[in-house]
Amino acid sequence: RHWLFGHLPLLxxxxxxxxxxxxxxxxxxxxxxxxxDALYRQEILLTHPETAMHVYKTAEPKGAGYRHLKPWLxxxxxxxxxxxxxxxxxxxxxGFHFDILRGYLPVYKEAxxxxxxxxxxxxxxxxxxxxxxxASSKLLTLDIILRCIMSFESNCQGGKERTTHxxxxxxxxxxxxxxxxxxxxxxxxxxxxLFRLSENGRDFxxxxxxxxxxxxxxxxxxxxxxxxxxxxxxxxxEELLKSASSRKYLDFLDILLTxxxxxxxxxxxQEIQEQVDTFLFEGHDTTASALQWTLFYLAKYPELQxxxxxxxQQILKDSDSEEVCYEHLSQxxxxxxx
Numbered sequence: 001r002h003w004l005f006g007h008l009p010l011l012x013x014x015x016x017x018x019x020x021x022x023x024x025x026x027x028x029x030x031x032x033x034x035x036x037d038a039l040y041r042q043e044i045l046l047t048h049p050e051t052a053m054h055v056y057k058t059a060e061p062k063g064a065g066y067r068h069l070k071p072w073l074x075x076x077x078x079x080x081x082x083x084x085x086x087x088x089x090x091x092x093x094x095g096f097h098f099d100i101l102r103g104y105l106p107v108y109k110e111a112x113x114x115x116x117x118x119x120x121x122x123x124x125x126x127x128x129x130x131x132x133x134x135a136s137s138k139l140l141t142l143d144i145i146l147r148c149i150m151s152f153e154s155n156c157q158g159g160k161e162r163t164t165h166x167x168x169x170x171x172x173x174x175x176x177x178x179x180x181x182x183x184x185x186x187x188x189x190x191x192x193x194l195f196r197l198s199e200n201g202r203d204f205x206x207x208x209x210x211x212x213x214x215x216x217x218x219x220x221x222x223x224x225x226x227x228x229x230x231x232x233x234x235x236x237x238e239e240l241l242k243s244a245s246s247r248k249y250l251d252f253l254d255i256l257l258t259x260x261x262x263x264x265x266x267x268x269x270q271e272i273q274e275q276v277d278t279f280l281f282e283g284h285d286t287t288a289s290a291l292q293w294t295l296f297y298l299a300k301y302p303e304l305q306x307x308x309x310x311x312x313q314q315i316l317k318d319s320d321s322e323e324v325c326y327e328h329l330s331q332x333x334x335x336x337x338x
Contacts, residue, residue: 006037021045068180069281072208074270076278087261092275095255102326103250104148109323111143114157133295137288142173145283149276150218150253165214172210177285179204215276219269222253252279294338308335 021034025047034045046052066079073079077088094100119131139157146152156170182200183189195201256272267275298305311334316322 065184068183071205072176072180072211073278073281074274076274078278078282088267088271088275091259091261091267092255094259095252100250100255104144105326107144107147111140111147111157114143115140118158134288134292137291137295138174138284141284141288141291142170145280145287148251149279149283150215150222151251152218168210169214172207172214173280173284175203175207176211177281179207211277212273215273215280216269219253219257219272219276223257223269226254226257252276298338304338308338311335 024034032046032048032051034047036043036045046055062079070079075084077085077092080088115136118136122129122131136157143154143156146154146156154166154170156166179200183195183204186198186200189195189198189200196205253272253276256267256275258266260266298308311332312324315328315331316324319325319328321328
């Protein structure tokens with residue numbers, strides 16, 4: 001720890017930071033909370049699940065670093081607080097109903113099939129080319145979340161032709177995430193004024209504008225469609241929920257456009273856009289990270305991988321379906337623990 005800069009050199013050198021922290025944890029063996037001090041922020045690292053559980057149960061406001069997301073996500077569910085958060089959380093609960101999630105399963109399977117086909121083609125070439133699991137998993141989850149949130153057929157994994165409009169939007173979403181991470185690690189860019197003057201700041205606001213413009217266009221188009229069709233009533237929603245085995249499903253945007261509170265008030269266009277952008281951000285990057293770690297540990301421990309494979313094979317063997325269905329998910333005990 002530097003007498004003036006604290007742990008700032010560690011935070012700037014992220015690769016070195018992770019190596020040193022991991023070495024310290026191995027040597028100490030008992031540390032559950034690590035405090036890192038820098039000129040412009042403090043970080044508290046929780047290294048034990050029991051410690052983390054106490055933090056996750058609280059309703060405390062998000063840390064100062066989350067303000068970097070404000071220009072993009074606004075007052076979406078991630079950043080809102082108080083009465084606004086409570087109202088939005090209550091209105092959006094319907095979007096996480098099991099019957100709605102059931103309808104997304106065909107989307108998951110189609111997107112995964114595209115990724116696996118690409119991996120198969122690479123392996124058959126036999127030229128030693130490696131699969132970039134990190135990039136593939138991010139495109140997979142982005143493909144899924146775009147389709148489930150607003151039925152946006154981006155074809156971001158490839159396999160189909162993508163328009164310039166789609167490519168521009170994909171570049172913006174991935175670019176925003178990169179800009180935010182770069183800002184988080186830069187002491188000078190903690191200042192909003194200096195951040196706007198920096199090249200990274202200009203890139204961020206350029207990508208932000210593209211993202212907002214595209215999501216607004218999709219929202220406006222869907223609203224016009226629903227208005228021309230007489231809206232999507234509660235009965236229509238229930239009918240779609242009952243048809244979970246078909247190709248129909250309620251996407252998240254449908255729910256945002258039609259939901260009403262106890263006073264009959266719906267969400268404004270700005271509120272809808274903030275929620276769309278929020279779930280787009282939360283729904284693809286974090287899920288991709290979890291998927292990457294899962295694949296890493298499956299490869300590292302082949303005996304555990306075999307247990308997972310055996311469980312899936314046994315459940316499918318006793319089923320009338322050759323593919324995993326929604327009903328199978330509750331039967332996976334070891335796989336879900338992994």
